[in-house]
Amino acid sequence: MEEKKFVKFKQDELGIKEYVKRNLGKGRISDVTIEYTPVGEKIIVATNRPGLVIGRKGEKIDELTDVLKRKFKLDNPHIDIKEITNEALDAQLVADSVAIQLERKGSLKFKIIAYKALESIMRAGALGTEIKLSGKLPSERAKTWRFAQGYLKKTGEPSKVVNKAMAQATTPMGVVGIKVNILANVAVEIPKKKSRKKSEAKK
Structure with missing residues (x-):
């Protein structure tokens, strides 16, 4: 009970x-x-x-x-x-914004909409971001498109501070699923890429 x-x-x-x-x-x-x-x-x-x-x-x-x-x-x-003073770093507001634009402008412009959202997020000071769009974009067959920029850790401690959200857009082609992940400029240690030393040629 x-x-x-x-x-x-x-x-x-x-x-x-x-x-x-x-x-x-x-x-x-x-x-x-x-x-x-x-x-x-x-x-x-x-x-x-x-x-x-x-x-x-x-x-x-x-x-x-x-x-x-x-x-x-x-x-x-x-x-x-x-x-919320910086909406570009809020995953839910970004996801909803992408959904609204897809519904208004049509799914054929999904790449322009996604790239503009990426630029806005990174300009706001994010360390990294990822946007995934799933649906009939733009063909008859459903497909998932991924747009990403910067550093975005999906496992370990940094992944715990990633802001995540989902939304849906209803377009003439069907429903489009939207996922947004944003890693804000917080105290996260970004691993440095190891430089490969050139091996000396034997004489």
């Missing part, structure tokens, strides 16, 4: 997060976390557009708070806004 309650609790929590993201707009929300306190529920929304999320005089926050009470039966939800 306790296991069923826990599963139901997690499903409800996921529903709240998805509703908040959908309600506040794709491409604006990086993450939604929920903290439970003695006085109520604290909903922390990480966004690059705090003004648009809050709305005029906080009207959007008030509307969302009311829905969380009525639809999701939260006792006393309180919404906190966490501003």
